Amino acid sequence: MSDDIIRRDPRAEWIARNRLHPLHEAMKQAGAAAEVRGPSGLIRRNPHAVGFIGPNGIKRIDRLNGNAQTTAGRRAAAKTVELPLHRVETPDYYIAVVPDLIGGRLTAHDKDVLGQAHQLIAQLGGAGAVVAICFGESREDSFDKAGVDRLMQFSDASFDGYSPEARVTALQNVDKSLSPKFWLFPDSIAGGFEIGCRLAARLDERPLTQAWQVGLESTICRGAGGSSDITRATERILLLAQECANPIDETRHEVLPLEAVEVTTATARLEDLGQVSVDPNSIALAEAEFILSAGNGVHDWDNFHRAATLLGATEGGSRVVVDDGHMPRFRQVGASGTWVTARVYIAVGISGAVQHLQGIGQCDKVIAVNTDVSCDMVKRAALSVIDDSNEVLTELMKLVEEYRQQEVTDAA
């Protein structure tokens, strides 16, 4: 009979209500759930069951759920999230991709091509595997994140440097052994276009060049030097334009090695004699990789030209020096001059007007030499030196001369 009557314990309620009561914690163990289902079925929220005791003993409620952006002392934000592994145990068919591997690493174009390969597998269905065929040493360590299921590496010395004929013979043998459903190449000047066309000519198949939207039945390619779109039936050999498909970023792939096929090396009819040194001032400014640029702060022009020759840099200038006649017009860098794409740009005595900064928007590393700390070029530059341009250039020339001397004595 006593079970029907609900008896309230006022002392227990008093303890539960007062957090500072010594027996409060013990009472709480019983059940202070955040949400409880009441007698009528509705969920009752306990508004006191939030928060925690912070480091200084005061109760704290974190509304941001741990997403706060801390300003000072930020750890490396990227927690390595483990991507799901995409496995292909026994592939039904292969799609062969021959990436450019400039400097031994996959370029963005290569990753787009690998993404396109997986798109084709998704459309074809079945358990297809993407084979990446690499020639020579590869320094790439994230083949798995780029979408390579199988990797075939040809590391013979005959594939080093410029060796298109040997590579095409190797690819022809791969075609005989694997019979891939598609051959994908990046249509680039780094070698993908050449190898793809050579393979197509060797296999006597018509390739699709500059393909930018690939489907199983029809593909859209650029024709007529980029001025027309050609919609045609999809062939086996595809040379893909940049950004043809999204690269792989949601799955990890097993990069299982495939045996490189035997290649009988015929005598190469093209002999690679290596790169020839080029006068940097003869390279077009838009193409140059390393630029030494002069501005209003440069007064000793002989020194400047000597520094450019010693460093092996292409000369450039801002609008001011070109208008004053110190540099010819085709050397002007800026919004109405040339938009440069250099990797390293040294701006000597340039204040960094907006128009000039527009011209160097694509440059990776900018070094500024200026006497003014607050100028915009210093804000843009990765390394700024606040000093007289003449002194810095003289010191730099001394260092470069020593370096070259040392190289000569090392070689000797």
Place this chain on the structure above:
Amino acid sequence: MQPNIDAGLRITALVSVGKHPSSGRARRADQDARAVEMGLRIAPQGLEVVHAGSSDEAVLRDYAGMGLAALKVIQQSAELDAVPALSEYLSEETPDIILTGVRAESGESSGMMAYLLGEKLGLPVVSRVAEIRSVANGHAEVLQALPRGQRRAVRVCLPFIASVDSAAAAPRQSAYGPGMRAKLQPEERGIEIPDAVRSLWQESPARKRPKRLKVVKAKTAADRFKAATAKATGDGGTVMRNETAAEKAQAIFDLLVEEGVLR
């Protein structure tokens, strides 16, 4: 100009009708004109220029105006495949060097011509040639154009096919009078192999490709907020003020060596 070029060289340059990039008018194709220029510099007497198409083309006069007395035109209509007729003509003529452009400016513009001719005639193909340095002892030394203005030297044995890049020497101006006076010698080959693939495709003026958007893969609203408000902070941005000039120069020098531009 090229003192070590053999006088008895026979060069054939294959030309096509070009298209101006902005107006779309027919003009000398840029790379084909550079090929003709290269042939004129190396062996002006032994140069032969061949076009597969119709001899009514006004553009052929522009090529001829560069200093050619005659052009050979292999009569063919525009939709036919040019490769069989050209390969038959070249296998009969057997020139020492065959020059073409890398990619055409009209039609399919696949860049396959040089490689297809190479396979059919069994000749080596060198692509993206900027300059033919020397021809001696049955070998030619050729400079290939690499990106960023670099050059690579390649040795190839004669006869060979070279595709000429836009980095080659600029073509000379075309003179109207000599162009009009040049003879366009028609060659009837009778090879009419239709291009089956070409008849099936649709061609339309190029439309702009959609730009790739930077899609932020954000699961929570907090992630999206963080991505949207993230300021592009440049790492580096070191400013050197109080060091000596030598130390500053050292810092610049170290950066240049690290980037690999100082060789």
